[in-house]
């Protein structure tokens with residue numbers, strides 16, 4: 001979610017942002033507004049957007065209407081809350097060694113996370129990036145990264161087969177990163193309407209494929225990427241709310257099958273995706289921007305675990321945490337809760353240090369590396385701070 005709230009802002013800055021929230025009833029930042037309608041050529045003409053079952057009255061919609069207006073209580077909590085929303089000291093991470101992601105085998109799956117939802121996936125010879133964000137500051141008034149260094153120099157990336165973008169929020173679609181890497185990328189897979197933004201940043205139109213939910217793109221006879229639903233929203237400016245689609249992805253080769261959640265609230269779509277495309281070797285699951293005020297567009301950690309069960313994931317890799325301050329909870333709260341929920345439900349988690357390469361099914365040992373960085377006393381989750389799940 002692109003919640004542009006930065007606790008390092010001084011109080012007047014905070015008040016201005018809060019006034020923006022009140023005036024608009026939504027959470028956003030000011031930037032160039034780009035209409036999906038501008039992307040009307042290439043292999044995905046405008047009529048594909050208009051024909052989408054998700055597109056109504058000029059905007060994309062979720063299957064059901066969601067409530068997302070911030071309340072006074074949330075604004076008060078934002079201004080005066082005592083949570084430790086950013087770590088007090090630098091968190092550990094490893095500089096990514098691209099050589100470690102390569103393999104002489106024809107069948108392998110190696111993954112590392114450059115922070116947040118920016119995965120580098122090497123899978124049966126294919127190099128795939130998800131939501132590449134390799135910049136410290138992600139929007140004009142947004143938060144900066146917890147880490148001083150970014151664990152990858154994007155100018156070193158070579159011969160990337162596919163970049164998938166889940167949606168256009170600033171923490172998932174980054175101008176600097178796209179401009180830096182696009183000459184090394186064969187194919188960008190994006191949700192309907194997002195192509196125009198890439199084209200504006202210099203990506204040749206013929207390199208971009210826009211997908212609607214349930215559309216598949218065959219990169220070749222061995223790699224297929226399918227857009228699957230998520231329950232979220234989009235927008236980068238004042239007037240482009242939901243003008244482009246949001247999505248999750250199933251990425252499948254002959255030997256491996258993985259799921260990338262993008263951003264999503266918990267919804268029954270996970271079960272449908274699991275039935276159609278599961279089981280998954282690894283599900284990379286959003287876990288860390290939640291609040292009861294926007295519970296329908298971001299999952300609570302317990303919901304991340306339930307969604308992973310719905311998807312029939314063999315391993316679950318929580319993403320979207322530990323990099324940016326995007327919500328009102330403690331920075332460590334996602335890991336504290338997701339590990340408890342996973343243990344209670346027999347779900348196997350992968351929690352590597354950022355930059356650490358995990359190999360499936362070989363080198364999968366990961367640690368609760370955040371534990372030494374917790375405050376001496378950490379609060380228990382507040383009663384009633386988690387929505388009731390529809391499913392057991």
Ligand SMILES: [Zn+2]
Nearest residue numbers: 001002171263
């Ligand atoms: Zn996000």
Ligand SMILES: [Zn+2]
Nearest residue numbers: 001002169263
């Ligand atoms: Zn988002």
